Amino acid sequence: MTSYTAPLKDMQFLLHDVLKLAEQPIPGYSDLDEGFTAAVLDEAGKLARDVLEPLNAVGDREGCVLENGVVRTPTGFKAAFDQVRDGGWTALDCDPDYGGQGLPYIMGTAVGEIFVSANMAFNMYQGLTHGAYSAIHTHGSPEQKAKYLPKMVSCEWTGTMNLTEPHCGTDLGLMRTKAEPQADGSYKITGQKIFISAGEHDMADNIIHLVLAKAPGGGEGTKGISLFIVPKFLVNEDGSLGARNPVSVGKIEEKMGIHGNATCVLNYDGATGWLLGDLHKGMRAMFTMMNEARLGVGLQGYAVAEAAYQNGLAYAKDRLQGRDVTGVKNPSGPADPLIVHPDIRRNLMEQKSFVEGARALTFWAASLIDRHRRLDDAAADGLVSLMIPVIKGFQTDKGFEMAVQAQQIWGGHGYIEEQGMSQFVRDARIAQIYEGANGVQALDLVGRKLAQDGGKHVMAFFEIVKTEVKAHDGDERMKPFAEPLKAASKQLQAAAMFFMQSGMKNPNAALAGAYDFMHLMGHVCMGLMWTRMAKAAHLALDEGRGDAAYLKTKIATGQFYMARQLPACATHLARIESGADPVMALAAEAF
Incomplete structure (x- = not known):
């Protein structure tokens, strides 16, 4: 276990x-x-x-x-x-x-x-x-906030987000759920939503569904979509629960992982709902949830990897298998523990360096969100919006990979359900898919976020990296961090320049390289985080603060990332600069 x-x-x-x-x-x-x-x-x-x-x-x-x-x-x-x-x-x-x-x-x-x-x-x-x-x-309106938020804050009532339908996932313009206005200002919501996490359960008195639907007069595509509050039980004026709304569970999906969460098909049969935000502006309101959710999913990517890593590490220290090629390390036993072997060390270092770097990146992003919300800092908002698809896409791709690597340490035992390692792999897999599949995150990054506000946010990011690198000029201890970060940042800038030069003439040239760009930027972000962590660790050691063994381990882990992981940036740049031709060479019927 x-x-x-x-x-x-x-x-x-x-x-x-x-x-x-x-x-x-x-x-x-x-x-x-x-x-x-x-x-x-x-x-x-x-x-x-x-x-x-x-x-x-x-x-x-x-x-x-x-x-x-x-x-x-x-x-x-x-x-x-x-x-x-x-x-x-x-x-x-x-x-x-x-x-x-x-x-x-x-x-x-x-x-x-x-x-x-x-x-x-x-x-x-x-x-x-x-x-x-x-x-x-x-x-929400003041009345909506007063009615719903206190019970949602306490989780006496829980909430959901209802976007996906059987025939439309990412392309919400194909949505069929309808909202018919009523004389009292409410709407009747009719349609079916699928993949609704926590859509129905027995742990709260009420469930407040936020449902995207099309109201009359909105036109085609996403511009016609509105967002509605549709409670499981209607809420009376005094805050007590009233009649059951006609929203029901069609089935619970049988999934690869996250079995403990009820992923439901929800049927809305004229359920009563109330408009949240402006009519036909539902996507704007929903993206308040989506950006927070995508940061949360990026967190899931490394958080599950952390748990998997802890269990992989424990097994590597406990399991006896083979002998250290440089000399016996466990002479009283029949074999040495797995952790003596270089390939196991490589595996563990990849996990450790990813998890700790991703944690730093996510915490930094959370601080930017605080800066925006509490200081009304538009620059912080622009920077974190740029980072969201990277945090969601890169961290969940790598998080799944790290969960697999932790399972790998267990060998055949990791494939046996009773050991628990397979659950980490199965649970981590969904994070690459929901809240916008990672390919969509890459397209959002390259197609929207790079050019947002005239490109000033990505330029601000480049300046942050440049400033960090310059701060360590002449510091030999920081050379293993600053120099690789500088090289990786130049590769990221070269990739962005390629998109600017080629994307206008051939949009596929940018889109074919979008996924690689997301990972390239993810590595640069991690390099930035590791540089900052190494700087902080060296400072603490100089001042005699903290646990010296921990701080030295932190520096060594960061050096591993810079030496062994950051070179992937060159590969991603080469793929990007190959353009669209290798990707688009085959006609559809040739596959």
Whole structure:
């Protein structure tokens, strides 16, 4: 069976040595001293270890069951959800006006990682509720906020997002769900939605569905789409629950992973809904949820990899197999532990360097979101919008790869279900697909985000990297970081220049290279993070602060990434510069 321990030391290092939260001018950050964040994260870690992680295999094994229109969650889920809710964890970074604790988003991000690593499927129930809360908080009327948000903050009511239909996934312009206006200002929603995570369950009194549908007069395509609040139970004026809305579960999907989360087909048969935001502007409101959700999915990518890595590492230290070629390391035993072998070390270092770099990138992005929300910083918003497809796409691709590598360490035992390693692989796989498949993330990055606001956000990113590199001129200790980062950044800029020069004449030249560009930029982002972490570690060592062994390990791990992973940038650039011809050479009928 698997286990999980929250990486509290690494989180504290990022929050206080790298990001220096308490020194930032962001409102609320001055309260985030080391003692406070340690207390919060320690309690989250205990809850994850003692309550959530033991239910991970239970949820995978039992799944969710549909009985007479009601979804029964796995054994222990409801009691655990009550415990999470009663502890105030669902309200951590929500608005105090609606019962939230008002902590910065970065604290919700750090706690979210811990809960995802322990039990990804379970955490989705509250994670999706947070996204729905954010959409209503941003776009709802005062009356809608007062009616729905307090119960959603506490997770007495949970939330969902309803986009996908059987015949349309990414192309929402093909949507058929209809919204018919009523005399009282409400709408009747009719249609079918699929792949709705947490669409029905037995852990909350009500479920607030946010549903995309087409109202009359909106025209064709996505411009005609509106967003509606459609509760499972109608809510009376006094806040009590009224009649059951005609929204029902057609079935629970049988999935490759995340069995503990109820992924539902939902049928809307004239269900009563209320417009959220402006008529025919539903995509704008939904993207409030989508951007937060995509950051959360990028977090899932590395959080599951963290849990898999911990279990792969434990097995590598425990399993005896073969002898070290340089000399016996376990003379009292019949063989040496797996971890003595260079290829196992390579495997573990790839996992460790990815997870720690991705955590740094995600925490940095969360701090940018706080900067935008709490300081109304448009530059921070533009930068994080540029980063979202990279965080979602790159981190979930690599996160799945790392989960597979952790499973690989276990050999044949990793393929046996009872050991638990296969669940990490199966659960991690969905993160590459939902909230916009990773190919779509790459197209969004290259087709929209690079040129957004005249390209000023990507230029700002290049300047951030350039400034970081220049800051280490003449510092021999930082040479293994600054020089590879400089080279990788130049390769990223060359790729962007190729798109500018070739994309106008042949758009396929840019689109054929989009996926490689997303990964190239992901590696540069990770290189930037590792450079910052190495700088912080060296400074702490110079000042005699912290755990010296941990800090030296951090530097060595970063050097591995810069030497062994960052060179992939050259390969991605070569692929990009090959243009569209190799990709588009075959006619469709030739495949």
